[in-house]
Amino acid sequence: MNTIYKSDNGTGLRCPLYLSTVEAGFPSPAEDYVEGSLDLNEYLIKHPAATFFVRVSGDSMVNAGIYPGDILIVDRSLEPVDKKIVIAVLNGELTVKRLRYRAGVPSLEPENDNYTPIKISEEMSFEIWGVVTNVIHKV
Structure with missing residues (x-):
């Protein structure tokens, strides 16, 4: 992205x-x-002032219907809760993944078996940038 x-x-x-x-x-x-x-x-777009569009690169979310070149609609005003697809800033890089909480510990999970989940540790620079509300792609 x-x-x-x-x-x-x-x-x-x-x-x-x-x-x-x-x-x-x-x-x-x-x-x-x-x-x-x-x-x-x-x-x-429910919250125009907090909504952005982000173009996707990479294939880690194809099983969620998100493909390279798609445009994601991202709402920064929504609360990032368990199982939502989010845009996260991880060590300074933007990534789109499914947010999961297990025993209170967050992880970022891909929707492609070729990738492994990322367990968030305290040593990582981590921030949820926004929640994905819609995906736009050509058919």
């Missing part, structure tokens, strides 16, 4: 949001009902 962007909710771009859902199984007849408009800033 080497790119951090501040959120900008000033764009106000709204797109149509259809009332009907899209079937992932068998197709259903299309409906022409528009529920309203959807502003992705309002939908994805």
Whole structure:
């Protein structure tokens, strides 16, 4: 991760949001009902002043659906609790991992079996930078 962007909710771009859902199984007849408009800033960003976008590099979180090149939406105002995916600063480097607490001891766990968990010790410089709320990637 080497790119951090501040959120900008000033764009106000709204797109149509259809009332009907899209079937992932068998197709259903299309409906022409528009529920309203959807502003992705309002939908994805709950705390604009504390929200940033971070581009991912590396593959340690692929089993969580986070791939190289994805953009993470990170909210710095949320409390980092057990099992949340977080952006951490570990010895001066940013990393994205799942935060785990076992017997009160934090660890950063990858979502890829090719990597090992990082048990946080007092000798390490460690800080939770923010909590990942959403991931954006192309299909």
